[in-house]
Amino acid sequence: MKRTDLEKNKGLKINGQMKNKAVPARFGQDAGSVLDKREQRKLDQALGLMPFAVKLNSELVGQLQALATERQISMNDLVAELIKKGLAS
Template sequence: MAMKKFDLEKNKALKLMQSTHKAGPERFGKDSTPATLDRREQRKLDQAAGLVPFACKLNADLVAQLKTRAEQHPEGLTGLLTELLQAGLAKDAS
């Protein structure tokens, strides 16, 4: 069974697109962006800073409020939560 010319050209185009997306030298200024840390490196930095992961389940409305406030916070969500928890714990202690 012979392939139609359109299908042959389509396959050529797909092969070309796949070859351009394979690992190779980065192009168009992608090398100029700072390298991001992989998860393992980030975990080591967090541990050195005394940070530990802490997961909990919160109401969706509360999470939305936190995310909104965290956008303006200089340290993001983690900084905002740290501030709020410390303030809450200090209030309970007094």
């Protein structure tokens, strides 16, 4: 390998390590405790949640995001509320 390739690989390795590093606890109470995907999936299953992927128009997604920030609720809660209202009518 060339020296430039070795340096490039070192840089990629350092960037990967920086991305995987947890946020220090000093930025918040639970900032250091990041759940991995498996733990998050188990918590969601315990709450009875299932993943549900859909493809929507970008304008509609923008409206949903604006409404969620306006109401200060998560997108999951907003979409569940809107689907329940739609099915009830």
